[in-house]
Amino acid sequence: MRARSLGSRIGRALKWxxxxxxxxxxxxxxxxxxxxxxxxxxxxxxxxxxxxxxxPQVNQIRDPAARLIAERGRYLMITxxxxxxxxxxxxxxxxxxxxxxxxxxxVHGQAGTSVSRNLTPxxxxxxxxxxxxxxxxxxxxxxxxxxxxIFHRFMPWPSTSRWSDEDRHAVVTYLRTLKVIRHRIPDxxxxxxxxxxxxxxxxxxxxxxxRD
Amino acid sequence: MxxxxxxxxxxxxxxxxxxxxxxxxxxxxxxxxxxxATPVQAGKVVYEQRCAYCHGASxxxxxxxxxxxxxxxxxxxxxxxxxxxxxxGSLPTDDDLTRTILEGMPGTAMPAWxxxxxxxxxRNVVIYLKSFSPRFASETPxxxxxxxxxxxxxxxxxxxxTASRAAQSVxxxxxxxxxxxxxxxxxxxxxGTDAVASGLTDxxxxxxxxxxxxxxxxxxxxxxxxxxYLRLRAGMSGTPMPSFASAASEDELWDLAWYVESxxxxxxxxxxxAEIAAFYGQQGQAWREEPVRRGRDLxxxxxxxxxxxxxxEDGSRIEELHLAGGMRFRLNPFGDFVSxxxxxxxxxxxxxxxxxxxxxxxxxxxxxxxSRMLPYAMPWAAYASLTQDDQRALVAYLRTLRPIANRIPxxxxxxxxxxxxxxxxxxxxxIDPPASVFPxxxxxxx
Numbered sequence: 001m002r003a004r005s006l007g008s009r010i011g012r013a014l015k016w017x018x019x020x021x022x023x024x025x026x027x028x029x030x031x032x033x034x035x036x037x038x039x040x041x042x043x044x045x046x047x048x049x050x051x052x053x054x055x056p057q058v059n060q061i062r063d064p065a066a067r068l069i070a071e072r073g074r075y076l077m078i079t080x081x082x083x084x085x086x087x088x089x090x091x092x093x094x095x096x097x098x099x100x101x102x103x104x105x106x107v108h109g110q111a112g113t114s115v116s117r118n119l120t121p122x123x124x125x126x127x128x129x130x131x132x133x134x135x136x137x138x139x140x141x142x143x144x145x146x147x148x149x150i151f152h153r154f155m156p157w158p159s160t161s162r163w164s165d166e167d168r169h170a171v172v173t174y175l176r177t178l179k180v181i182r183h184r185i186p187d188x189x190x191x192x193x194x195x196x197x198x199x200x201x202x203x204x205x206x207x208x209x210x211r212d
Numbered sequence: 213m214x215x216x217x218x219x220x221x222x223x224x225x226x227x228x229x230x231x232x233x234x235x236x237x238x239x240x241x242x243x244x245x246x247x248x249a250t251p252v253q254a255g256k257v258v259y260e261q262r263c264a265y266c267h268g269a270s271x272x273x274x275x276x277x278x279x280x281x282x283x284x285x286x287x288x289x290x291x292x293x294x295x296x297x298x299x300x301g302s303l304p305t306d307d308d309l310t311r312t313i314l315e316g317m318p319g320t321a322m323p324a325w326x327x328x329x330x331x332x333x334x335r336n337v338v339i340y341l342k343s344f345s346p347r348f349a350s351e352t353p354x355x356x357x358x359x360x361x362x363x364x365x366x367x368x369x370x371x372x373x374t375a376s377r378a379a380q381s382v383x384x385x386x387x388x389x390x391x392x393x394x395x396x397x398x399x400x401x402x403x404g405t406d407a408v409a410s411g412l413t414d415x416x417x418x419x420x421x422x423x424x425x426x427x428x429x430x431x432x433x434x435x436x437x438x439x440x441y442l443r444l445r446a447g448m449s450g451t452p453m454p455s456f457a458s459a460a461s462e463d464e465l466w467d468l469a470w471y472v473e474s475x476x477x478x479x480x481x482x483x484x485x486a487e488i489a490a491f492y493g494q495q496g497q498a499w500r501e502e503p504v505r506r507g508r509d510l511x512x513x514x515x516x517x518x519x520x521x522x523x524x525e526d527g528s529r530i531e532e533l534h535l536a537g538g539m540r541f542r543l544n545p546f547g548d549f550v551s552x553x554x555x556x557x558x559x560x561x562x563x564x565x566x567x568x569x570x571x572x573x574x575x576x577x578x579x580x581x582x583s584r585m586l587p588y589a590m591p592w593a594a595y596a597s598l599t600q601d602d603q604r605a606l607v608a609y610l611r612t613l614r615p616i617a618n619r620i621p622x623x624x625x626x627x628x629x630x631x632x633x634x635x636x637x638x639x640x641x642x643i644d645p646p647a648s649v650f651p652x653x654x655x656x657x658x
Contacts, residue, residue, distance in 0.1 A: 033635040040584055044576035047587050048596030064485035072492065079598050080513060081591035091642070093587070107646070110526055141323040149265055153527040158280035161321040162512040165429055166480045196542055199648035200525050205588075206644050 037092060052078055054087065054096040058177060066173060073174025076167055080159070085116040088183065089205040100175075101126075101183040103209030107194055108201040111151040114188045115208045120181045125209075128180070132172050139168050153201055183209045255340025258333045263341070266321070271344035273416075279529040282512060283320050284418055291345035292415060292450035295433040296353075300447045300455030303345075303353040309338045312433075319423075319430035356445060378470065385471025388464045392456055397422035402475040415450045422452075426477045435476070441469040500601055507609025510602055511535070519551045519589060525651040536561070536616040538655035541589055544645035545634020547625040549589075550654045557615035560655070567607050575603065589647060618655035 055078050061067040077083075077100075085106070088098030095101075102118040118126040127135060134145045142150040142157035152158055160168070186208060194202045249257075260269060266285040268274040273287035286293070295312050296304040304312075313334050316324035325334065342348040389395065397412065399405040402425030414420045428435035433443055444465045447455030456465060480488055499506035511517070521529045522538040537553035552573075553561040562570060565580055572578045577585035577592035587593060598606070625631065637643045 030632055033632050033639060036635070036639060039586055042587075044578065044584070044592070044596070047577075047593035048575070051593040052597045065483065065488055068485055068488045068492070069480060075597070076513075079594055079602075081515065081594040083594065084588065084591050089644075108527060137323060141321045143323055143328075147328060149262075151527065152277045152280055153523070156280075156515045156518050158277060158282075158321065159513050159515040159518070162282060162509060165318075169479075169481055193646075194648060195646055196648040196650075198650055199542065200523070200527070200651040202646035202648040204644065204646045 050094075050096055051083065054083060054094075054099045056099070056177070056179060058174070061177060069170045070174045070177055072167065073170035073172070076163065076171050077174055082119075085155075085203070086119055088209065089207050095207070098181060098183065100178060101181040101209065102185045103183065103207040105204040105206065105208045106154050106201065107204070108151060108153050109194065109199075111153065112188065113193075114151070114154040115185050116155075118181065118183045118185050118209065119175055120178045120183075121176055122180045122182050125182055125184045126180070127175060132169075135172050135175065136165075136168050139163065139171065183211055185209045251336045251339045252343060254332075255336030255338070258329065258337050259340050262325075262329065263337065271341060276526055276528045279531050279534075280517070281321050283420065284416070285322070286450075287416065288341050288344035290415070290450065291347040294448040294451060294453075295443075296446045296449070297355040297442055298353045298446060299356060300457060301449070302446075303347055303351055305353050305355055306338055306342075307355075309341070310334055313337065315434065317432045318434075319432060356442075381467045381470045382474045384464070385467035385469070385474075388460060388468040389471055392459055392468070394468075397452065398425050402426050402472070409452075412452050414452070420451055425472050425475045427479075428473070428476045429479060435473075437466070437469045437473045440472050441465055444468060496601065499605060503601075503605040503608040504612055506602070507605035507607070510606050511609055514595065514606070516554065520554050522551075522653040522655075523651055530653060533616065533618060533653055533655075535610075535613055536618040536655070537620050538618055538653035540650040540652075540654035542648040542650070543586060543589065544647070545626060545631050545638065546586060547623055547631075549586075549623045550620050551590075553616070553618045553620050553655065554610055555613040555616045555618075556611060557617050560617050560619040561613075561615060562610060563615060570607050570610065571603050574598075574606065617658050618653065619657075620655050 055074055058067050058070040058074055061070055083094065083100065085104045086100045086102055087094045087096070088101045088103045089095065090098070100119040102116045104116040106114045106116070108114075120126040121128045123129050130145065137143050137145075138150065138155075139157060139160040141161065142152065142155065144150060150157055160171075163171070193204075196202070259267075264275055266273075266275045266277055266281065267288065268278065268285075271288040273285045275285060278285050291303060293304040293308070293312075295317075296302065296308050298304060298308070312322075313329070314324060314326040316322050329337070395407065397404075397407055397409045399407040399422075404422060404424060407422065409422070412420050412422060423431060431439065431443075432448075433439045443453065444456050444460075446457075447453055456468075460468070478487070480491060483491060517529070517535055519539050519541075520535050520537050522533050522536075523529055535554040536557075537551045539551040541549045541551070543549060555561040556563045558564050569580050573580070573585075573592070575592060575596045575598060577587070577590065579585065585592060626634065634645060638645065
């Protein structure tokens with residue numbers, strides 16, 4: 001009788017312990033979900049540092065004239081927020097080591113789907129084979145080498161159209177110095193997926209490109 | 213069971229015939245516009261494919277993207293064309309229109325269509341866009357019959373004599389530049405320095421800037437002395453640039469064209485390192501002296517209006533709310549955020565916000581109440597790299613924005629369960645919900 005009651009007491013205590021653990025685990029998960037990703041825990045200065053150091057320096061350029069021009073291009077690329085779409089999205093925010101390798105999906109109800117391009121000088125998946133004039137035409141008029149017009153809500157080419165010709169030249173000079181990253185971007189298609197009713201456009205921060 | 217095999221063969225034959233008929237019909241239909249369409253109809257097809265995005269289907273310069281562009285795409289219905297070889301007030305000739313389409317307009321978003329459009333298409337588009345203005349039906353523009361001089365001001369003589377005559381021509385041109393008052397808009401140095409005319413507008417009452425005469429690669433109608441002569445002689449309709457045909461003689465205009473051509477500086481891609489450093493230094497100095505002008509360009513190139521000017525469903529801007537905020541973003545699972553009103557309205561805009569608070573929001577993502585923005589969609593981490601001068605310039609420009617009352621609602625956080633569920637999907641299941649943008653103005657206008 002005593003032994004049974006001791007056993008049942010232990011059993012009851014165990015049950016309570018398990019229940020308590022479950023509550024703690026659930027609470028922990030909810031608390032984790034509540035605070036993570038801890039945007040507020042990272043200082044504004046740290047975000048700014050990540051953003052600017054992702055853009056490689058131009059010190060390695062031997063020609064002093066090209067270096068000065070590329071430095072201006074770097075300033076324009078960083079401050080104009082090009083990385084916002086053209087840096088490859090990672091599982092927890094931007095993949096800072098995939099600077100301007102593309103892969104963010106953008107959807108606009110009427111214009112369809114677009115995936116941000118790989119701007120690194122890779123010959124097959126990036127801008128390696130594009131001429132300077134072809135890149136400048138995209139920045140000035142939003143026209144791709146194949147003649148297709150880029151929709152301005154995908155790539156804000158009217159903004160880069162306001163750069164002077166010399167600034168566009170500086171941006172192209174800088175793009176040519178980037179690390180080559182092989183990252184194949186799928187061709188834009190017409191299919192669109194916007195989950196929110198009434199939304200006109202959406203951007204998906206997954207990596208829609210393929211590293212091969 | 214032989215009939216089964218026969219019926220399959222018959223069925224296949226029928227399918228084949230149907231396919232052939234369909235293919236033939238398709239090819240006939242595809243070939244039709246080129247064969248039977250009138251030039252106007254063919255031009256309309258090309259226009260709607262290639263031109264309407266900027267110039268609008270109605271030709272009024274009001275395409276989907278028009279409000280984003282500076283300078284604005286031309287309104288063809290007004291019958292005012294900048295680049296002409298005809299007298300002031302006249303329409304352009306077909307050759308003028310063709311030339312503008314083929315060569316594009318440097319310094320604007322209008323590209324050179326040479327090699328991008330077939331000659332037939334260009335011809336048809338010219339015919340079609342003339343149908344936008346009734347003036348083309350009643351007028352026959354004639355090119356200016358004027359001594360179109362050759363490439364040298366004085367072709368005859370030894371190289372030394374030619375050079376000295378050219379120098380004399382340039383000197384006379386400089387005097388004409390002063391006499392005709394070119395410096396009022398273009399500045400004494402051609403770069404707009406000390407120009408007295410400010411706030412220039414075009415015939416549509418939109419701000420317009422006098423050309424920098426030291427940058428011939430931005431001249432809308434081309435960089436040659438002949439191109440410059442034509443702009444002086446014929447004027448640029450729709451802009452403050454008049455014709456000087458009655459104010460100066462032919463010789464004076466040609467001398468002036470030579471003088472303007474002589475003002476050209478080298479572009480940075482032809483400069484040495486020392487020249488580039490000096491040029492960037494001068495540019496920085498000019499920007500410090502005119503922060504509002506620099507800030508106006510920065511506001512465009514930093515794409516402020518991409519989020520702070522609400523858009524319609526087709527992606528076109530609601531112009532009367534330029535930089536007045538109101539674009540609603542759903543950043544799942546963090547909630548709904550509405551872009552701020554950047555105009556100087558005291559109640560709803562930045563009127564009562566200090567310069568330091570604006571800079572703190574732009575470069576550190578901290579709102580005026582001290583709360584922090586998410587690291588996206590506002591790219592404050594990118595703007596953090598702006599130089600102090602550029603930050604000052606941007607604020608100086610924002611201060612000049614005409615107040616527009618548009619009360620922006622506070623961010624709407626989702627209910628706690630929805631927030632936790634969204635986070636669970638994002639962090640545990642790895643489903644990244646899209647950040648959505650909603651058309652229309654989410655602000656409250658009085």
